[in-house]
Amino acid sequence: MKLQDILARCKAEQTPSISFEFFPPKTDKGEENLWACIQELAPLNPAFVSVTYGAGGSTQSRTRRIVERIKHETALEPMAHLTCVGSTEEDLAALLSQYQASNIENILALRGDAPEGMDSFEAIKGGFAYATALTAFIHARNDFSIAVATYPEGHPESAGGVADDLKYLKIKQDNGAIAAITQYFFDNDHYYRFRDAAEKMGITIPIIPGIMPIANYAQIVRFSAMCGATVPDWLHEKLDAYADDEHATKQIGIEIATRQSQDLISNDAVGVHIYALNKSEASIAICRNL
Numbered sequence: 001m002k003l004q005d006i007l008a009r010c011k012a013e014q015t016p017s018i019s020f021e022f023f024p025p026k027t028d029k030g031e032e033n034l035w036a037c038i039q040e041l042a043p044l045n046p047a048f049v050s051v052t053y054g055a056g057g058s059t060q061s062r063t064r065r066i067v068e069r070i071k072h073e074t075a076l077e078p079m080a081h082l083t084c085v086g087s088t089e090e091d092l093a094a095l096l097s098q099y100q101a102s103n104i105e106n107i108l109a110l111r112g113d114a115p116e117g118m119d120s121f122e123a124i125k126g127g128f129a130y131a132t133a134l135t136a137f138i139h140a141r142n143d144f145s146i147a148v149a150t151y152p153e154g155h156p157e158s159a160g161g162v163a164d165d166l167k168y169l170k171i172k173q174d175n176g177a178i179a180a181i182t183q184y185f186f187d188n189d190h191y192y193r194f195r196d197a198a199e200k201m202g203i204t205i206p207i208i209p210g211i212m213p214i215a216n217y218a219q220i221v222r223f224s225a226m227c228g229a230t231v232p233d234w235l236h237e238k239l240d241a242y243a244d245d246e247h248a249t250k251q252i253g254i255e256i257a258t259r260q261s262q263d264l265i266s267n268d269a270v271g272v273h274i275y276a277l278n279k280s281e282a283s284i285a286i287c288r289n290l
């Protein structure tokens with residue numbers, strides 16, 4: 001089912017769209033674990049589940065394999081992430097044709113990050129430099145439902161800050177995107193401000209908030225610095241007190257993600273996209289709490 005129909009159904013049934021994000025593991029054992037996680041999360045009836053796309057190597061083919069397996073062996077609706085990294089137009093067209101042939105209907109169109117060992121993203125010859133162009137390319141030649149990424153606190157490379165991200169989100173919408181999924185944030189005001197500004201610019205597509213359940217303090221600080229998400233002082237204080245206690249950190253993560261999700265849903269967000277990261281425990285707890 002296409003994302004616009006999934007979101008329309010959620011609206012008609014007055015239920016929030018809860019979705020989960022996975023990544024393609026590097027090993028067969030990791031893939032087995034992911035599969036167990038998918039089976040644990042399936043009874044929650046997520047609106048859709050998405051699978052990220054790596055910067056190269058075997059995980060790219062794993063993305064396709066996992067997405068197709070979800071589509072054909074479960075009742076879940078998958079969304080395949082696709083990036084511009086290392087692919088020419090021909091490569092992308094071939095992959096999209098394969099997805100179409102296996103009845104995959106939803107694509108998250110991204111630029112992607114620079115592969116390991118490279119300082120910054122560079123488009124390859126015959127490829128695309130931005131997700132705006134990839135979105136237009138997919139929209140022109142295939143009948144996918146296209147979602148895109150967006151950044152309520154601004155993408156780290158956006159020289160003009162959030163204003164740039166809003167400008168490019170509008171172009172993504174004009175180029176065929178029907179929904180956006182945000183980078184995670186810990187202060188919902190970032191999302192509300194971004195959504196209000198988007199509305200004023202004529203951005204009408206749903207902006208689905210991304211929620212990251214914290215599992216490890218040091219890891220979340222490192223990752224947030226890289227992707228431009230602010231860790232507020234109150235959260236530092238809370239997590240610092242339990243930095244060596246993994247169980248307590250996870251419980252705090254669940255509590256914060258639940259509170260954030262409840263607030264977002266009661267303030268008219270279409271739902272939440274949970275960065276499940278191939279683990280089921282936090283996502284199950286958050287959904288039960290909701």
Ligand SMILES: Cc1cc2nc3c(=O)[nH]c(=O)nc-3n(C[C@H](O)[C@H](O)[C@H](O)COP(=O)(O)OP(=O)(O)OC[C@H]3O[C@@H](n4cnc5c(N)ncnc54)[C@H](O)[C@@H]3O)c2cc1C
Pocket residue numbers: 051052053054055081082083108109110111112113129130131132133148149150155156157158159164165168181182183184210
């Ligand atoms: C929900 C979500 C899922 C993700 N999944 C993956 C994944 O599966 N694999 C992966 O590798 N990464 C993934 N990422 C990370 C993402 O690839 C990075 O954040 C990347 O740096 C930017 O991707 P983008 O699609 O937002 O790029 P873009 O929208 O192309 O933006 C990249 C930068 O260029 C600027 N820009 C955008 N369009 C233009 C334009 N037309 N002209 C000039 N400047 C422009 C923007 O301001 C921004 O600074 C994901 C991020 C999110 C939020």
